Amino acid sequence: MISETLVDLSRFQFAMTAMYHFIFVPLTIGLAFLLAIMESVYVLTGKEVYKDMVLFWGKLFGINFAIGVATGLTMEFQFGTNWSYYSHYVGDVFGAPLAIEGLMAFFLESTFIGLFFFGWERLSKHQHLAVTWLVAIGSNLSALWILVANGWMQNPVGAEFNYETMRMEVTDFAALIFNPVAQVKFVHTVAAGYVTGSIFVLAISSWYLLKKRDLGFARRSFAIASAFGLASILSVIVLGDESGYEIGDVQKTKLAAIEAEWHTEKAPAAFTLVGLPNMETQSTDYAIKIPYAMGIMATRSLDTEVTGIKDLIAQHEVRIRNGMLAYERLQVLRGGDRSAENVALFDEVKQDLGYGLLLKKYTENIAEATEEQIKLAAADTIPHVPSIFWAFRFMVGAGFLMLLLFVLAFWASTKHNQEHKTWLLRFALLSLPLPWIGVQAGWYVAEVGRQPWSIGEVLPTFLSTSSLSSGDVLGSIITIAVIYTVLIIIEMFLMIRFARKGPSCLHTGRYHFEQNTTKKL
Amino acid sequence: MFDYETLKLIWWVLVGVLLIGFALTDGFDLGAVILMPLIGRTDSERRVVLNTIGPHWEGNQVWLVTAAGALFAAWPIVYAASFSGFYWAMMLVLFALFARPLGFDYRSKLDNPNWRSRWDWALCLGSFVPALVFGVAFGNLFLGVPFMLDNTMRISYTGNFWGLLNPFAILAGLVSLTMLMTHGATWLMMRTDKQVLQRSRTATQILSTAYLITFIAAGLWLWFGIEGYSVISVIDFNGAIDPLSKVVEQNNPGWMANYTQYPIMRIAPIVGIIGGVLALLGATINRSALAFLGSSLAISGTICTAGFALFPFLMPSSIDFASSLTMWDAVSSHKTLGIMFIAAAIFVPIILVYTLWSYIKMWGTVKVADIDGDPHGLY
Numbered sequence: 081m082i083s084e085t086l087v088d089l090s091r092f093q094f095a096m097t098a099m100y101h102f103i104f105v106p107l108t109i110g111l112a113f114l115l116a117i118m119e120s121v122y123v124l125t126g127k128e129v130y131k132d133m134v135l136f137w138g139k140l141f142g143i144n145f146a147i148g149v150a151t152g153l154t155m156e157f158q159f160g161t162n163w164s165y166y167s168h169y170v171g172d173v174f175g176a177p178l179a180i181e182g183l184m185a186f187f188l189e190s191t192f193i194g195l196f197f198f199g200w201e202r203l204s205k206h207q208h209l210a211v212t213w214l215v216a217i218g219s220n221l222s223a224l225w226i227l228v229a230n231g232w233m234q235n236p237v238g239a240e241f242n243y244e245t246m247r248m249e250v251t252d253f254a255a256l257i258f259n260p261v262a263q264v265k266f267v268h269t270v271a272a273g274y275v276t277g278s279i280f281v282l283a284i285s286s287w288y289l290l291k292k293r294d295l296g297f298a299r300r301s302f303a304i305a306s307a308f309g310l311a312s313i314l315s316v317i318v319l320g321d322e323s324g325y326e327i328g329d330v331q332k333t334k335l336a337a338i339e340a341e342w343h344t345e346k347a348p349a350a351f352t353l354v355g356l357p358n359m360e361t362q363s364t365d366y367a368i369k370i371p372y373a374m375g376i377m378a379t380r381s382l383d384t385e386v387t388g389i390k391d392l393i394a395q396h397e398v399r400i401r402n403g404m405l406a407y408e409r410l411q412v413l414r415g416g417d418r419s420a421e422n423v424a425l426f427d428e429v430k431q432d433l434g435y436g437l438l439l440k441k442y443t444e445n446i447a448e449a450t451e452e453q454i455k456l457a458a459a460d461t462i463p464h465v466p467s468i469f470w471a472f473r474f475m476v477g478a479g480f481l482m483l484l485l486f487v488l489a490f491w492a493s494t495k496h497n498q499e500h501k502t503w504l505l506r507f508a509l510l511s512l513p514l515p516w517i518g519v520q521a522g523w524y525v526a527e528v529g530r531q532p533w534s535i536g537e538v539l540p541t542f543l544s545t546s547s548l549s550s551g552d553v554l555g556s557i558i559t560i561a562v563i564y565t566v567l568i569i570i571e572m573f574l575m576i577r578f579a580r581k582g583p584s585c586l587h588t589g590r591y592h593f594e595q596n597t598t599k600k601l
Numbered sequence: 602m603f604d605y606e607t608l609k610l611i612w613w614v615l616v617g618v619l620l621i622g623f624a625l626t627d628g629f630d631l632g633a634v635i636l637m638p639l640i641g642r643t644d645s646e647r648r649v650v651l652n653t654i655g656p657h658w659e660g661n662q663v664w665l666v667t668a669a670g671a672l673f674a675a676w677p678i679v680y681a682a683s684f685s686g687f688y689w690a691m692m693l694v695l696f697a698l699f700a701r702p703l704g705f706d707y708r709s710k711l712d713n714p715n716w717r718s719r720w721d722w723a724l725c726l727g728s729f730v731p732a733l734v735f736g737v738a739f740g741n742l743f744l745g746v747p748f749m750l751d752n753t754m755r756i757s758y759t760g761n762f763w764g765l766l767n768p769f770a771i772l773a774g775l776v777s778l779t780m781l782m783t784h785g786a787t788w789l790m791m792r793t794d795k796q797v798l799q800r801s802r803t804a805t806q807i808l809s810t811a812y813l814i815t816f817i818a819a820g821l822w823l824w825f826g827i828e829g830y831s832v833i834s835v836i837d838f839n840g841a842i843d844p845l846s847k848v849v850e851q852n853n854p855g856w857m858a859n860y861t862q863y864p865i866m867r868i869a870p871i872v873g874i875i876g877g878v879l880a881l882l883g884a885t886i887n888r889s890a891l892a893f894l895g896s897s898l899a900i901s902g903t904i905c906t907a908g909f910a911l912f913p914f915l916m917p918s919s920i921d922f923a924s925s926l927t928m929w930d931a932v933s934s935h936k937t938l939g940i941m942f943i944a945a946a947i948f949v950p951i952i953l954v955y956t957l958w959s960y961i962k963m964w965g966t967v968k969v970a971d972i973d974g975d976p977h978g979l980y
Contacts, residue, residue, distance in 0.1 A: 145702075145706075147703060149659065150701075153666070157695050159680075160681055160685060165754075167681035167684075168754055172934050173937070175680070175933070176674045176933075176941055179667065179671045180941075180944045180948075182666050183944055184944070184948055186663050187660065191660035194963075195959050198963060199962060244843060245754075245843065246753055247754070251936070253936070547755065547757045559692070567703065571703075587977045
C-alpha cells in the first residue's frame with residue numbers, strides 16, 4: 081500500500097508550489113492586458129506619458145514575469161516527478177491541453193515578450209503595439225488551456241477508461257474543450273487576474289498621489305486601473321464560477337461543502353452566511369442564515385434542490401459497492417480472460433471504478449472490503465468542510481471589498497478628484513493584498529474541494545503519486561522551500577525598490593527624483 | 602486520417618523535432634551563458650553576451666516546455682517513468698533552470714558589482730547543469746533504466762541518483778555539454794565583434810574539437826562496449842497497446858542493429874561529425890555563419906544518432922526487459938495522437954514564422970559601445 085506520509089508530502093509539495101506560482105500568474109495576466117491598453121492609448125493619442133506608463137509598469141511586469149516563468153516549470157515537471165501514476169492514468173487526456181498550451185499560447189507569449197522589452201527601437205509604433213497585444217492574448221490563451229486541463233480534473237468529460245491500457249482515453253475532444261466547468265473557470269480566473277493587475281496599478285499609483293509625486297503619471301494610471309478593474313471585478317462576481325457547481329458530482333459535493341449544507345433542504349435553500357461547520361457532528365454551530373439565498377445563487381432557480389452532504393455520502397456508498405464489482409471484473413480482464421461477455425460485464429459498472437479504487441486506501445483486496453472499510457471510504461468522499469466553508473467566504477469578502485474600492489475609485493477618477501481623497505488613496509493602498517487573498521482562497525476551495533479525487537470520480541489522489549520514498553519528497557520540499565524563499569525576497573526587494581522610484585527609474589529626466597522640486601506634468 | 606502505426610511514427614519524429622528545436626534554439630543560449638564568465642571579461646562584455654540572447658531566450662525555452670508537454674501527451678508513461686525515475690536529476694535541472702529567467706531579468710537592474718557577479722555565476726551554473734544532465738539522462742537510456750511496471754501499470758524504480766553518474770553516461774553528458782557550448786560560441790561569433798568575437802572563435806575551436814572527440818568516443822563505446830536491447834516478439838504496430846505483452850532481450854549488436862539494417866541511418870552520425878568539423882573550420886577561417894551552420898548540424902546529427910540507435914526503444918528497462926517502453930507501446934491513444942498531430946501541424950509552422958520574424962527584427966552585431974550607451978534599457 082502507498083504510504084500516507086508519501087501522499088501527504090506529495091500533496092504538500094504540489095500545494096506549496098502551485099500556490100507560490102499563482103502569486104505571479106494573475107499579476108502577469110492582468111498587467112499584460114493593462115500594458116496593452118496603455119500602449120493603445122499611447123498610439124492613439126501620441127502622448128509620451130502613456131509610453132512612459134507602458135515602460136514603467138512593464139518593468140514591474142518583467143520582474144514578476146521572470147519568477148512566474150521559473151516557478152511554472154516546477155508545475156510542468158511535477159506531474160511526472162511526483163504524480164507518475166496520475167500521469168500514466170490520465171496523460172492521454174490531460175497531457176493534450178498542456179502540450180497545446182505550449183504550442184498555441186506559451187510560444188506566442190514568450191516570443192513576443194522578448195520583442196516587447198527589446199523591440200522599442202526596432203519596431204514601428206504599430207508593430208510594437210501588436211506585439212504587446214499578442215503577449216496579452218498569449219497569456220490569456222495560456223490560462224485557457226491550463227484551465228481546460230484543470231476543469232477536466234473537476235469534471236472529467238469526453239473520456240473513458242480502457243482496460244487494455246489501464247488508463248483514461250479521449251473519446252470526445254470537443255467535450256473536453258467545451259467542458260462547462262472549464263469555461264466558467266476560465267472566465268472567472270482570467271477576470272480575477274485582471275482585477276489583480278488593476279489593484280496593483282491602482283494601489284501603487286495611489287501611493288504616488290499620497291506622496292504628491294509624478295501626479296500626471298499616477299493620475300492616468302489610476303484612471304485606467306479603476307475603469308478596467310471595475311469591469312473586471314464585476315465579471316468576477318457576476319460570472320463567478322458558482323454556476324459551475326451544478327455540473328458533475330464532485331462539483332455538487334464541493335458546493336455542499338462550501339455551504340456546509342449537511343441535509344438536503346427544500347428549494348430554494350437558505351444560505352449560511354457564517355457559522356462553524358463541524359465535521360464530527362455533521363452540523364454547523366452558530367449558523368446565521370439568509371433564507372432562499374443559496375438556492376437562487378447556486379442553482380439560478382427557485383425549485384432546484386442543492387443536495388446535502390449526508391445524502392451525498394449515501395449515494396457515494398452505493399457507488400463504492402458498485403465500484404467493488406467493477407474492480408473485480410477488471411481483475412478478470414487484466415488476468416487475460418477478455419471474452420466479449422466479460423468485457424460487457426465490466427462495461428456495465430465501469431463508471432464506478434473510481435469509487436472502488438477509494439477502498440485501496442484501506443485494503444489491497446478491494447472486492448472483499450469489509451462494511452467498515454466501505455463506510456470509511458464513503459466518508460472520505462467529503463472534503464474538509466470547515467476550511468472550504470471559510471476559504472470561500474474569505475474569497476467572496478475580498479471580492480466585495482474590491483468591488484467597493486473600484487466603484488469609489490472609478491467615480492473619483494471620472495470626477496478628477498481622486499488625489500484629494502486621501503482616505504480613498506489609503507484604502508486603495510491597503511487593498512493591495514486583497515486580490516491575492518481572493519485568488520489563493522479561491523484555489524483552495526477549488527482544489528481542496530475536489531478531494532479525495534485527483535480526477536473527479538475517476539482517480540483518487542492517494543493512488544496518483546509516484547513510487548518515491550518519503551525522504552526524497554521531504555528533501556525536495558525543503559530544497560524548494562529554501563530556494564523559493566530566497567527568490568521571493570529578491571523579487572520583493574526589486575519590486576519595492578522600483579515601485580518606490582516610480583517612473584524616475586526610466587531615466588527620461590521628466591520625473592520626480594530627477595528634479596529638484598516636484599513638478600506637475 | 603492516418604492509421605495508428607503511421608501516427609506513432611509521426612510522433613516519434615515530432616518529439617525528435619521538438620528536441621532538436623530545443624537544442625538548436627535554447628542550446629545556443631545555454632551555451633553562450635555557460636561561456637559568459639570566460640568570454641566576457643568586463644561587465645560590458647558580459648552584457649554583450651546577455652543582450653545577444655536577451656530578446657530570444659524566453660521563446661527558446663518554450664521549446665523545452667513544449668517538448669516536455671508533448672512527451673506528456675504523446676508518451677504519457679515515458680514522461681511518468683523518466684521524470685519520477687530520474688527524480689533528483691530532474692529536480693537538479695529544475696533548480697538550475699530557476700536561475701535563468703531571474704538572472705536574465707534581474708542581473709542588470711542594479712549597478713552593484715557583487716549583485717551582478719552573483720547572478721553571472723547563477724546564470725552560468727543554471728545553464729551548465731541542464732546541458733550536462735540532459736546528456737547524462739540520454740546516456741542512461743542506452744544502459745537501460747532500473748524500473749518495472751506492475752499489472753496496474755504502476756512504475757517502480759530501484760535505482761538512485763548516484764547510479765546515473767556512471768562513466769558512459771558522464772561521457773554522454775560531456776557530448777551534450779560540449780555540443781551546446783560549441784553552439785553558444787558560434788552564436789556569439791555571429792552576433793559580436795572585437796575581443797568578444799575573438800574569444801568566441803577560440804572557444805569554438807577548442808569546444809568543437811572536444812565535441813568531436815567525445816562524440817566519436819561515445820559512439821565507439823556504444824558499438825563495442827555496451828549491450829543493446831531488441832524486441833524479439835512480433836509487434837502489433839496498429840493494435841492495442843500493452844508494453845508488458847512483448848519479449849525483449851539484451852544482445853549485441855543491439856544499438857548498432859538499426860545501422861546495419863537501415864544503412865541510410867548512418868547519415869546521422871556522419872552529419873554530426875561533419876557539423877563538428879565545419880564549426881572548427883568556420884572558427885579557424887573566421888566565417889561565423891559557417892561555424893553556426895556546423896554547430897547546428899552537429900546538434901541535429903547527434904540527437905538523430907541517439908534516436909536512431911535506440912529505435913524503437915524510448916526507455917529500456919534493465920531489471921525487467923518486458924517493461925521496456927517503445928514508441929509502439931508507450932504511446933497515447935490513436936485519437937489523442939491524431940488531435941495532437943493536427944495541433945502541431947497548425948501551430949509549428951506559425952511558431953516558426955513569428956520566431957523567424959523576431960530574429961530578423963533583432964538581428965545585428967551587439968557592440969560594447971551600444972551597451973555602454975544604454976545603461977538602463979538593456980539586460
